[in-house]
Amino acid sequence: MRAAFDALGAWGNALGPDEIAGNAGEPHATEPHRFRAVFISDLHLGTPGCQATALLDFLKHHPSKTLYLVGDIVDGWQLRRRWFWPQAHNDVVQKLLRSARKGCRVVFVPGNHDEFARAFVGHSFGGIEVVSDAVHRTADGRQLWVTHGDHFDGVIQCAKWLAYLGDNLYEFTLKLNRHLNTFRARMGLPYWSLSAYLKGKVKKALNYVTDFEVAVAAEARRRGHHGVVCGHIHRAEMREIDGILYCNDGDWVESHTALVEHLDGRLELLQWPGRREATNAAPVSEVTA
Secondary structure (H helix, E strand, C coil), X not given: CHHHHHHHHHHHCCCCHHHHCCCCCCCCCXXXXXXXXXXXXXXXECCCCCCHHHHHHHHHHCCEEEEEECCCCECHHHHHHCXXXXXXXXHHHHHHHHHHHCCCXXXXXXXCCCHHHHHHCCCEECCEEECCCEEEECCXXXXXXXXXXXXXXXXXXXXXXXXXXXXXXXXXXXXXXXXXXXXXXXXXXXXCCHHHHHHHHCHHHHHHHHHHHHHHHHHHHHCCCCEEEECCCCCCEEEEECCEEEEECCCCCCCCEEEEECCCCCEEEEECCCCCCCCCCEEEEEECC
16 A cells, blocks of 8 residues: 555655654644543544544644544555545644644554554654554543554454455445435435444444453453553443443544543543534543542
């Protein structure tokens, strides 16, 4: 795929002269922090389904001390098949680089769709750290393991060809969904997710989600952490599983969701509207100590 995206070329293509030079000698103002940490995943930059405009708006209104990119930031699987990289996707990368330059710690944990980036673990690009996983300590002392979660997906690990097939079917569903919602918008009807509806109707899909959540939480417990933050399954959730706090920050293809840590350590799932109709995100769920 363009030689591993030209050695993380998604970042490289968006780098200006200052970033390429390592920002040497140029001081930058620190952004005011509304949150201790923000966790986002499954942006799928490089696909028509990526809601880049909504994401940019969310990032603008939610500056943080630390920003975790919890995998599937760039969709290498789709870019191998068809190159798609509009300006809005470049703007997202620029925003991430600018945040790092202004003092936000940006941590990138690659997922299965951007697995090419795992070859660069331990390196930093434009101030963005690439790590295999991370441990985040909240203001109230809880340790959260941060991982994309694809290692707990049996399809990815045992039948990757089936995962590719499923990815193609998912993209087809999203394309159909876009046409359907264009029609619904003309009729004055709200957004409706066809793929979410189908997932909710298929018992095996629900069992898959439950098995995934339990497996990730069990590994977090084995590692001695209080909780886990992951992505991968495009289902935002925050709940306790056998005493372990399970957090999934959702996706930026359909749900427009993110996990945030407030300055006092309080964790909250937020959903951001697709169009700027309000200045505040809608809380999905909230957990305190």
